[in-house]
Amino acid sequence: MPDTDPPSPSSEQFITLLNAAHGRLLGFLRVMLGNNADAEDVLQRASMTIWRKFGEYDAAKDFFAWASSFAFYEAKNFQRVSARSRLHFDDELLERLAEERVTDLDHREARLAAMDHCIEELDNPSRELVREFYLNNTELTVLADRLGRAPQTLYNKLNVLRRLLAECMKQRLAQEAGT
């Protein structure tokens, strides 16, 4: 085995690598596109390109670094043709975000872990609101209707929770860095 090259790229390898990089690629795309649905869409398209180009992938190189360049172009392309929203970051800002995000992603896992703790600390009604909102991507008007509350009130409450959680996450991360 010592003298043989790494096995030729296969679909299994591709899937393993793509699965392992899935979260980070999504995290990479989110900061450019701003929301999860678009990031998922673009990642889906980028996966096709990455698969087609997989023959050129050098197994000695970092898969994420290689794959993220395709994701970046797909994101740019998506913004160009997407009719869903006319508001996006311009290319220059996009490039800047992409570049800085690559190193910033090292903090992602820690942030996710800290947030998990913070969410658990919420009271029940707050947790339910978070769950409903993120799971269903429920139109707040629908949710408000069901709960018999004004949409704006609900949205404000959600944003208060988001800030609270962000603050909690920050503190946890600072504590961890301190210890």
Place this chain on the structure above:
Amino acid sequence: MNADLDSSEMHRLFAAKADGTIAPEEHERLSTLLRNSANARQEWFAFQDAESAMLAWAQREALRREEGVGIETAAHTHAGSEPAHGAPLKYAGALAAGIVIGVLAWAFWPRPQGALTPNTPGLAARDEATTSSVAVLSRGVNMAWDETVGVPAVNSPLPPGVLRLQSGVAEIEFFQGARLCVEGPAEIRLISAGEAFCRYGRFSAHVPPQARGFRINTPKGDIVDLGTDFGLDLNATSPEVHVFKGEVELHQPPTPTRRLTTGTAAGLDQPGANRMLAANAAAFTFSHDLDAQVSASRREAFEQWEESNARRNSDRDLQLHLDFQDQQGSRSVRNAAEHGDAIAAGTIVGCNWTEGRWPGKGALQFHSVSDRVRLNLPGEYPQFTLAAWVQLHSLNARQSQSSLCMSQGLEVGGVHWQVLHDGSLCLGIVAEAHPPVTDDYISPVVFTPDRFGQWVHLAAVFDGVAKEVRFYVNGERLSRHSLKRAVMPKPVMAELGNWIPSPDYTGPHPVRNFVGCMDEFSLFARALGDDELRQLTQ
């Protein structure tokens, strides 16, 4: 105070952008802020990660709540009755051109309270499994695993934990890039993508430069690899490490760290005794032989398949057997069944020819939304068995169904065999045409992420006589369901790996394409029994 104000305004803009409620001038403000402030960009990144965390949490929460239902289903299945949620008839909503979109998947998901989208929990499951794995079992020969500890399948991702190989040779690829060949008897505990603890066994490691720092801990000391090939024998009376190429560090506190380079070996028993030896590559040939052994055992399996194939093709009830042994590049797949005169060769649209379960075995790869095999399956089937060897590559959470074999359109008697987005199997028989109503029989979940990329034998049996539908995975019965009503199945025009409403339909229709490979497909005009199904997979 001022900073607080800024931060709260910034957060408001972040949320508005994420929720798509941001106004143009606000968007301009956000862009400027991100352009000019490194701190704002950092906050933006953290905000997005926090959003990811909340989404992932919500999905896990849904999955957790759903698990209760899953257990109930399994219990019912073992008892041989219908699943607990043996859903009522699903009425096709009058969606675009009367086509059903995800109606059945929708009905399948439990809704604890009010609305709950059907497509998210599957995604969470996939994400979770991938983040917890650290390595993959890439190959192996004659592997006998200690069943009390766990039996991993080839190509399955491996989470941290213990593996005990009683005999045979296994190859583990760590996500960091190191490749470890293990000869049983051996016990190894995977710690991370770059670290393992080996209690006993013989190991041969190949560590490419990007996996430098790969660490193997043993009861006798730790080995840190600096980009090498080395062997480790913990089964010898005196455990030894042999370096074939490159360099390793040997940590045996309190002895100072030792470095071993190409061609040297050291005993682990007496730290610091400097019992330097010549590396003996011959002692680790099991890893060099792995390639040859793997191909020999695969060749043997292929030959066995060819042999049994001839026997199977003579089955009187076998109407269609696609073995995908057509010429590479062929645009049709021939029907190899001896008594299958009624069914012509299938026509390939798109798809790529690829290798199947073994070298020499052909397979079709379905990848894009256009890939399919068109078949004409005339006649009525009071009983039938559909069977296929497939390798599923992924499930799209946004797509409710992936076709294994589906009748065109939604005519009465149409047969729809498919994988649902959550990884369960569904056999649907169209029972009413206007509006379309399909009687769906849904199995427990089969495709969890660790099954992606593996060859799996699937079978669905429709038995109009015994009035039941049965599902099988790798020859074992998974579930059985009582027939909801008597409908005579008539597949007529059908497609493998895809579905179309009708050839002349031009509007948009839901995507149903299968993403993966298929290397065998059969249709029997008989309800195969448990024993027959078991034999079929051997």
